[in-house]
Amino acid sequence: MWHLVLTSFLLTLRTFGGDMAEVTRHNDLGVVYMEQNNFAAAAREFEEVLKLHPNYVIGHINLGIAYVQMSRYDDAVRELKEALSLDPDNPYAHYTLGLIYKIRGQYPEAKMEFETVLKKDPEDPYVWHNLGIVLSKLKDHEAAVRAYEQVLRLDPNNISAHYNLATELRRLGRYEEAERHMKRFRRLRALGLKPTAGVRYLEQGKYAEALPDPSLLKPPPDERYPVKFVDATEEAGVPSFPLPGRVPEGVPKDASEGWLREHVIEPLGGNACWGDYDGDGDLDMYIVRCGANVLLRNEEGRFVDVTLKAGVGDKGLGMDAVWGDYDNDGDLDLYVANFGPNVLYRNEGDGTFTNMTQEAGVGDPRWSVACAFADVDHDGDLDIFVVNYGDRNTLYRNNFNGTFTDVTQEAGIGGARRSRGVVFTDYDNDRDVDFFVLNDGEPDQLFSNNRDGTFTDMAEEAG
Known part of the structure; x- marks a missing residue:
């Protein structure tokens, strides 16, 4: 996964001579806001990123993902296409575009985007699952079956894939196979498993999640230093308050x-x-x-x-x-x-x-x-x-x-x-x-x- 992120990052460095530290700060603050479901604040941070560095691929992708969560689909498409103009094979941009097209009912376009991602990464169950949904909408039920089978190859207990596969098999008249997967679905549901893929942030797979700056992912071993803390309370202007004492071991029953x-x-x-x-x-x-x-x-x-x-x-x-x-x-x-x-x-x-x-x-x-x-x-x-x-x-x-x-x-x-x-x-x-x-x-x-x-x-x- 991360070699794909690093590729986009290297493309960025070739075209930027500004303060990368500020770009990184705004971008990673936006990622934190995304994880807090504060999508408006996240979008503002990513917009600041692109003011500082208009060719920052990750910035366009992250802003597009934020816009999707805000249902600003036209704006999201614009940002994701801009990312692809800078990095044509980027799977994050292709996948998120696919999700938008799926939401809008543009199933042929969604199919093309998901298939593009799978050429890069055929081992992602979320991409296969969404492709299966789109193929079903296009009434290509044989292909949908193959897609859901790929999901189960990668994630055998994927409860959503078992249910959807059973549905597609029934449509094809393969009732015995359908019943086998429906039984598996019921068994997994009885064990407390929930649908694997959802429609909200962090429920759609790694390619629909905002990206931190890759330069922060893993510091080189020789740049790691021991952490030392010093008391900066007074210097920072933080007031001190006296401790009120200790809790007694016993509390009287008639305590006021x-x-x-x-x-x-x-x-x-x-x-x-x-x-x-x-x-x-x-x-x-x-x-x-x-x-x-x-x-x-x-x-x-x-x-x-x-x-x-x-x-x-x-x-x-x-x-x-x-x-x-x-x-x-x-x-x-x-x-x-x-x-x-x-x-x-x-x-x-x-x-x-x-x-x-x-x-x-x-x-x-x-x-x-x-x-x-x-x-x-x-x-x-x-x-x-x-x-x-x-x-x-x-x-x-x-x-x-x-x-x-x-x-x-x-x-x-x-x-x-x-x-x-x-x-x-x-x-x-x-x-x-x-x-x-x-x-x-x-x-x-x-x-x-x-x-x-x-x-x-x-x-x-x-x-």
């Missing part, structure tokens, strides 16, 4: 809220999260405390307190916070978890924030100790998961209209636990968002995404 606050909540509280809230290319810091929280803007390595100007100095009993673009407007918003009502701040894009907690319906009033943004239902917007200690955790589904709905019970993740943290990941590599919940003194939970709005706890099965 004041006692809990002083002896338990405050020692456990406090955190910091990093995010480029002002979009200037460097990371800013939000500090959560059991008191007035602090927002520090990064000004070339020194931090300036902009809490009052930004309007994010929540004075609750802060436990955690997380950045995320919940309204898909291209900038980072902020969610704060408290002992008591939580807070959602919307980034206005001018350095200020608006408290949208009541309007959004996400002011969870419990003892929230952690929180996270993740697109758990794969609908293109960020949902919110809140970890509550000694109570049920909460999953808020983003309605994409500024409001959220508590879907905890429907999702099958209710039940009170002494939860302490959550990590979102795709642990089973089926291209959906699963998550792991860390519990205090109780079994941890590993929730597998069923892709129907529900989750199944697989912790015991997974060991």
